[in-house]
Amino acid sequence: MRGAFATALIELAAADPRILLLTGDLGFMVLEPFAERFPERFFNAGVAEQNMIGLATGLARSGFIPFVYSIATFASMRPYEFIRNGPILHRLPVRIVGVGAGFEYGHAGPSHHGLEDIGIMRVQPGLTLIAPADHRQTRTALQKTWDLPGPIYLSLGKDDRTIVPGLDGRFELGRADLVHDGTDVLMLATGAIASEAVAAADALARHGVACAVMVVASLNPAPTDDLLGVLERFSVALTVEAHYVVGGLGSLVSETIAEHGLRCRLVRCGARTAPDGRSGSNAALSRAHGLSRDALVRTVLAALATVTV
Amino acid sequence: MRPGPQTTLAPETRTDPAPALSARAIRRIVLEQAKRANVGHIGSALCVADILAALYGSILRMAHPADPKRDCFILSKGHAALALYAALFLKGWLSREALDTYCADASLLGVHPDHALPGVDFSTGSLGHGLPMGAGVALGARLQRSSRRIFVLVSDAECNEGSLWEAVMFAAHHRLANLVAIVDLNGQQALGRTDAILALPGLEGRWQAFGWDAHVVDGHDGAAIERTIAGLDTRSGPPHVLIARTVFGKGVSFMERRLEWHYLPMSEAQYRQALAEVCGNR
Numbered sequence: 001m002r003g004a005f006a007t008a009l010i011e012l013a014a015a016d017p018r019i020l021l022l023t024g025d026l027g028f029m030v031l032e033p034f035a036e037r038f039p040e041r042f043f044n045a046g047v048a049e050q051n052m053i054g055l056a057t058g059l060a061r062s063g064f065i066p067f068v069y070s071i072a073t074f075a076s077m078r079p080y081e082f083i084r085n086g087p088i089l090h091r092l093p094v095r096i097v098g099v100g101a102g103f104e105y106g107h108a109g110p111s112h113h114g115l116e117d118i119g120i121m122r123v124q125p126g127l128t129l130i131a132p133a134d135h136r137q138t139r140t141a142l143q144k145t146w147d148l149p150g151p152i153y154l155s156l157g158k159d160d161r162t163i164v165p166g167l168d169g170r171f172e173l174g175r176a177d178l179v180h181d182g183t184d185v186l187m188l189a190t191g192a193i194a195s196e197a198v199a200a201a202d203a204l205a206r207h208g209v210a211c212a213v214m215v216v217a218s219l220n221p222a223p224t225d226d227l228l229g230v231l232e233r234f235s236v237a238l239t240v241e242a243h244y245v246v247g248g249l250g251s252l253v254s255e256t257i258a259e260h261g262l263r264c265r266l267v268r269c270g271a272r273t274a275p276d277g278r279s280g281s282n283a284a285l286s287r288a289h290g291l292s293r294d295a296l297v298r299t300v301l302a303a304l305a306t307v308t309v
Numbered sequence: 310m311r312p313g314p315q316t317t318l319a320p321e322t323r324t325d326p327a328p329a330l331s332a333r334a335i336r337r338i339v340l341e342q343a344k345r346a347n348v349g350h351i352g353s354a355l356c357v358a359d360i361l362a363a364l365y366g367s368i369l370r371m372a373h374p375a376d377p378k379r380d381c382f383i384l385s386k387g388h389a390a391l392a393l394y395a396a397l398f399l400k401g402w403l404s405r406e407a408l409d410t411y412c413a414d415a416s417l418l419g420v421h422p423d424h425a426l427p428g429v430d431f432s433t434g435s436l437g438h439g440l441p442m443g444a445g446v447a448l449g450a451r452l453q454r455s456s457r458r459i460f461v462l463v464s465d466a467e468c469n470e471g472s473l474w475e476a477v478m479f480a481a482h483h484r485l486a487n488l489v490a491i492v493d494l495n496g497q498q499a500l501g502r503t504d505a506i507l508a509l510p511g512l513e514g515r516w517q518a519f520g521w522d523a524h525v526v527d528g529h530d531g532a533a534i535e536r537t538i539a540g541l542d543t544r545s546g547p548p549h550v551l552i553a554r555t556v557f558g559k560g561v562s563f564m565e566r567r568l569e570w571h572y573l574p575m576s577e578a579q580y581r582q583a584l585a586e587v588c589g590n591r
Binding site for chain 2: 057
């Protein structure tokens with residue numbers, strides 16, 4: 001998704017000179033094409049994320065559309081109060097791009113695991129929050145939101161190869177996409193882990209379980225109508241996210257179920273424990289936190305076994 | 310609902326046309342409004358009156374709040390907002406009616422300034438934000454080939470914040486000559502003297518070491534502030550900082566260098582004495 005972001009941004013920047021790109025000294029082999037094409041509009045702010053958000057706030061106040069780029073943890077948590085008192089409070093079009101959410105920087109260790117960005121960003125009113133599921137959806141999301149008047153947080157995965165089957169790069173703000181139909185159980189997934197959810201649904205078919213999968217990339221505004229439309233069809237649903245189960249999609253769907261009085265049992269799949277110091281590949285960590293295809297299959301089968309319809 | 314005007318305010322001061330913009334006029338309004346609203350943060354507002362009078366009286370090039378090319382002023386030490394409101398009122402950008410809502414329910418004039426108020430570009434109050442945002446405006450002005458200048462007033466305690474030094478480094482690296490920081494060096498912070506809490510010896514040299522053009526001025530000498538800023542090259546070269554030596558609570562004898570005036574409202578007797586000292590009609 002990093003490459004898709006950079007490519008789409010170059011196209012947009014070619015058409016609109018207000019677009020600037022700031023990085024907190026990250027983006028090796030990703031941002032160079034932008035920097036070479038628009039050297040006057042590219043700024044490496046150094047390892048100083050608080051100032052980078054402040055700069056972007058001042059630039060946006062002056063009429064620019066600044067994109068700021070860093071690893072998800074450093075883009076969101078490190079300068080959080082600057083985001084709140086800057087683009088949120090002033091309602092300015094700053095775009096914060098957090099890359100490598102979830103366990104995508106797995107080997108880098110827990111300091112680099114992006115397990116809170118959606119939760120902390122979702123509480124900020126007026127912040128558009130998008131977590132695309134694949135690189136094609138990243139491109140569409142950027143094309144459809146880049147000139148919104150308010151601030152945006154984009155939670156991006158790194159991978160530019162994987163495609164979520166059935167999504168076809170669709171994205172609408174405030175909407176969710178049903179990418180795999182089924183009648184027995186529903187999985188709601190956000191971010192790059194959505195491809196595992198679809199893989200799990202395919203595997204469940206071989207167990208005779210018809211599992212629907214909905215991709216939730218627009219987290220704020222929440223796709224409430226689409227969620228209600230699908231949740232009322234199921235007695236059991238799972239949220240799938242490479243994020244803590246608190247604050248992210250699991251919380252969003254729980255709130256939707258509770259506020260609308262739906263009769264749907266929800267199982268939240270995601271990280272539940274504090275980091276134990278172990279690093280590893282994205283796949284190994286996803287597996288350890290119950291987010292691999294096989295783990296999701298086991299969770300679905302167990303959930304169905306305990307639900308009386 | 311906000312309380313009605315109190316009897317301690319002489320009615321003629323409320324209906325007269327705005328007096329000339331001066332440090333004394335700012336201080337008088339600070340006292341009047343702080344008393345009427347019965348709030349504190351008086352010492353900080355008195356402290357920066359001369360700096361704001363110099364800025365809004367002659368330095369800032371700003372004919373209209375909505376002009377995108379006007380100079381930009383950021384009160385990063387937002388807790389001195391009452392002095393800013395006084396300056397905006399004296400400049401004619403704020404009505405007497407609006408000024409009199411200071412700290413009232415639903416007023417745009419809170420203890421810290423908000424960008425919803427015309428003429429205020431940025432909401433401030435959390436320290437360490439003003440210089441990064443100001444550097445962003447300065448960078449934007451350069452990209453727009455605008456000659457607008459950006460002035461950011463920071464407190465000395467704000468120099469505790471790492472984000473301030475991040476912006477200091479960025480502005481120096483990019484040689485943002487159109488950026489002027491003013492440090493209100495009053496030696497006072499929230500729980501005591503800066504010397505006792507997190508000392509800032511050689512502050513001028515610190516900014517210079519980071520690549521800034523630094524000047525030490527008497528923060529209560531408006532003419533010296535004007536002269537120093539007039540001598541700055543804001544078109545090319547490094548960014549500029551004025552280390553403005555000030556006295557916390559300046560102008561009111563019993564408030565000067567006294568921590569409690571960071572917080573406390575005035576009693577009736579204190580108000581009368583303060584007003585007499587500031588207005589000079591003892």
